[in-house]
Amino acid sequence: MALNDEKLMDEVGWKLLEALQENARLTFSELGRRVGLSSPAAAERVRRMEEAGIITGYRAEVNLEKLGLPIAAFIRINTAGKKSAQLGAFACSLSEVMECHRVTGSDCFMLRANVASVAHLEDLMDRLLPYGNVTTCIVVSSPLKRRLIDSTTIPSG
Structure with a gap:
């Protein structure tokens, strides 16, 4: 700091x-x-x-279930390096995708998506398949949805 x-x-x-x-x-x-x-x-x-850039914005928290998107899923994609740049742009263009992260490890991307149904999730997966291997996990519950940052979060020293 x-x-x-x-x-x-x-x-x-x-x-x-x-x-x-x-x-x-x-x-x-x-x-x-x-x-x-x-x-x-x-x-x-x-x-x-x-x-100072410590506070970067203010936003409303939205209940996606009330808006007809009750199913949250994490989607991991391994592009094998071939289509990483294209996948990032494509994923960001999908309205179901709430977050898109380029990650290290065996996968290249981690997405968080919200969909209306399992059929909707299947359609989303089908649209992502041309970019690589897709692995999906449906969220059953979220014991911690958002952690507030406080002084104990930041390591001292």
């Missing part, structure tokens, strides 16, 4: 970050109350964290 970032990420900075991760819609007034700052001071700290 750079020196300026370390100054931002003191105890108050971590408290601000934790509160915003829990609820990014908190007012600066409420943020300040939670961390012991005035509303303008809280707003300034958050602005500085944004400028």
Whole structure:
């Protein structure tokens, strides 16, 4: 962490970050109350964290099941190196693909997708097959969907 970032990420900075991760819609007034700052001071700290690139955005969490995409799946693809560049672009163009990662190991890509049905997943797999070997795992449950980052997450030293 750079020196300026370390100054931002003191105890108050971590408290601000934790509160915003829990609820990014908190007012600066409420943020300040939670961390012991005035509303303008809280707003300034958050602005500085944004400028430093520590806070990179705010977004709504969407319940994909309520939108008709109840099945989550992880899809591993081994392209054998032949079509990696094309697969990355193709995967990013698919509306079912929520995440696309180029990975190390026996596979080349790891995708997270949400689909409406097993037949929909099968169709998605068929569209990916020309790029390499496809292995799919359907998510049964998610004991941890998202971890909040706090001061204990970052190794000291």
